[in-house]
Amino acid sequence: MSPLNALLLCAKVYNDRALYKPDTIYSSFTPVVKSAVIGYRISGPLTLKILSLLTRFKFKNYPGKVFYKSLYDYSDKIIDRCNIVYFKGPKSFTGEDVAEIYIHGSPAIASHLEKSFSKINPIDFRQAKNGEFLYRAMINNKVSLKQSQAINNIIMSENLQEIDYSKKVLFNGDEESELYDLKESAINIYSKIITSIDFIEDESFDLDSIIKDIRLFFQKIQKIIKKNRTVIEQNNILNVMIIGDVNVGKSTIFNKIIGQERAIVTNIKGTTRDVVAENLLLENKIYRIYDTAGYRKKQGRIELLGYKKALLLSKEINHFLIVFNDALSKNDLNRIKKEFNIKNNFSLVLNKSDTHKKTKNNQYIYLNKSINRQKTIKLLKLQNIHHKYIKKSKEILTVNKNEINFLEKLLENGEFILNQQDLLIIQEIFRNIIDEFSENFGYINNEDMLDNVFSSFCIGK
Ligand SMILES: Nc1nc2c(ncn2[C@@H]2O[C@H](COP(=O)(O)OP(=O)(O)OP(=O)(O)O)[C@@H](O)[C@H]2O)c(=O)[nH]1
Ligand SMILES: [Mg+2]
Structure with a gap:
């Protein structure tokens, strides 16, 4: 399973954030192969305790500082002497207490360290699942789901334009993606439908205006797909x-x-x-x-x-x-x-x-x-x-490959919806479109929807 899929799965499993109680996790963040350095990351409430067990040193008062320390195993044998940093939550990658340990790049030392980890307390301290650090970063509001995906894309993509786009989303926020504007439009249209639905019988009811918005919505999707496909196809x-x-x-x-x-x-x-x-x-x-x-x-x-x-x-x-x-x-x-x-x-x-x-x-x-x-x-x-x-394209991406596929699926609804006269069916389709946005990109929550319905369109207030 790719880290991203795992992340999305986690997002589903831990749907109810209130129920989520973090244990402490660890994982290597470099390949465990003969190399200059192998890195391990620990995240969770037991981080300090584990560091103190491994190093006999109290990192508590020194967040963000690098220390060169010995790591000891369960029988007091030195595993390695290496650099270690402690980050105090919430000022860390995951928002929890985090430690990073940079051992010498020997798989044998890595295995020794992991063995020591496994002796600590397998229930409260365990190996991380794919994408779990990012997942924790997301639920602790360090990154949005879109930004987590951007991190994954930066790592996985070989297309420089796509990497540039992902970096913009990651560093500047979700608004850098045109998907963000589309989601706003989708919410507006949906809110407009909901607030109109009680007035279908009214003379002032204007289905045409809603259909016009919907037409513009799908035209915009078409334009975005076309422009971005061209940039991606100019393979570099x-x-x-x-x-x-x-x-x-x-x-x-x-x-x-x-x-x-x-x-x-x-x-x-x-x-x-x-x-x-x-x-x-x-x-x-x-x-x-x-x-x-x-x-x-x-x-x-x-x-x-x-x-x-x-x-x-x-x-x-x-x-x-x-x-x-x-x-x-x-x-x-x-x-x-x-x-x-x-x-x-x-x-x-x-x-x-x-x-x-x-x-x-x-x-x-x-x-x-x-x-x-x-x-x-x-x-x-x-x-x-x-x-x-290879001529470098001057155009920049405003959505990436996955997002284009997503938009193409949305477009399939376009023709059907534009031929609809039944507002209830149109409403249902837009509800699904909004669900698709939130399922795929975590863009929309109920507050987004409610805010919109009650503030900008609420009639009689
Ligand atoms: N003296 C000399 N030997 C070379 C040089 N380059 C490659 N060789 C030797 O030539 C032999 C064949 O090299 P390869 O790189 O396997 O050749 P290849 O074209 O990939 O061969 P195939 O896979 O069989 O098609 C090896 O023994 C190399 O060490 C060179 O510049 N000088
Ligand atoms: Mg050869």
């Missing part, structure tokens, strides 16, 4: 595929570009059989780099499957790096261009330049495995290629 990821004969060093170049040993490299021909792809963020530009199975006349069965997969994917590729070693004959180049349907969107990369005398051909990019990552990326001119293919 540059797709680069590395192709060429077997054993020319494609995977070596791939690993170098992405900065990790992702693809297997051996001197056996046909090592790579499947397409391997990784995303790369370079100076605020996103690239998706594909490593592929190499070409040779007699390809093994699986190798051939992988090669065909690369051919199929070639439609989505902006630019190809054609890698070779000694020389690339015109025939071979033509075959490759034909197979992958390449026009002028390619670079010729002569790899293993250390093994042969350097020819001088301006069309080639000369690479070898001892050239460092930064220089390799520079020689391949990846930044220029990005600039050439």
Whole structure:
């Protein structure tokens, strides 16, 4: 289950906030892998007690200060010595007492710490569920549901416009989303319907004015969808595929570009059989780099499957790096261009330049495995290629992908409702629309509705 789904589930389970009694939870907030640092977060009423058990130090009087302390396990053995911060609720991420512990990035130390956690008191202190810290932040009014979703989107999205939009919602509030205005309009229309319903028989009753508002409401939705779809479809990821004969060093170049040993490299021909792809963020530009199975006349069965997969994917590729070693004959180049349907969107990369005398051909990019990552990326001119293919959209998002899907569903009601003459049915549909808003984005509560009905439309007051 994604953290967001878990969050929404929590929101349902803990619907009645009055019944919600927090226990204390913990979780790592970094991956637990060999790395520089592994972080743990604790949140809940027992935070201080747990810190004191683990460190023998009273953090109570030092909220927000970083201390370098030893962590002790249940048998007084030192787990690690590390930085620890205590945040006193409500001035914390969740609004509760929170601690953050930054241990050395060793999974063994992490496991030792978690074992010590589990010995404390499994009923009052337990591992957090997905999204539970954010959920607590939400019920303690530190973030809105929309902002919780924005946090999730910032983490999950690879589209820079979408990330910018989520950041705006997170930092400046729900009003940054056009969904917010739509929800206001929906409430206004609904309130207008409710307050009119008793006066259907009246001469002054004006169904046309309500229908006009509804028409404008759906037209606005249409406009928002259209504008934002265009921005999203101007995908800002540059797709680069590395192709060429077997054993020319494609995977070596791939690993170098992405900065990790992702693809297997051996001197056996046909090592790579499947397409391997990784995303790369370079100076605020996103690239998706594909490593592929190499070409040779007699390809093994699986190798051939992988090669065909690369051919199929070639439609989505902006630019190809054609890698070779000694020389690339015109025939071979033509075959490759034909197979992958390449026009002028390619670079010729002569790899293993250390093994042969350097020819001088301006069309080639000369690479070898001892050239460092930064220089390799520079020689391949990846930044220029990005600039050439991906035009940065000047438009900004006012709703994100999920919200567009939501609006498209709402739009399905549009045609039906506009052909309706029965105000009760129109009212029912708008009630559902409002429910959809609150279910999906937590935007609307009964107070919103009541305020509106009783203040701006109440007749006779
Ligand atoms: N001398 C030299 N060897 C290299 C260079 N780049 C790669 N190699 C070696 O060439 C061999 C093949 O490298 P890979 O990166 O696996 O080649 P590939 O094109 O992915 O091969 P397939 O997956 O079989 O198609 C390995 O032994 C590499 O260490 C280089 O610049 N110079
Ligand atoms: Mg390979």
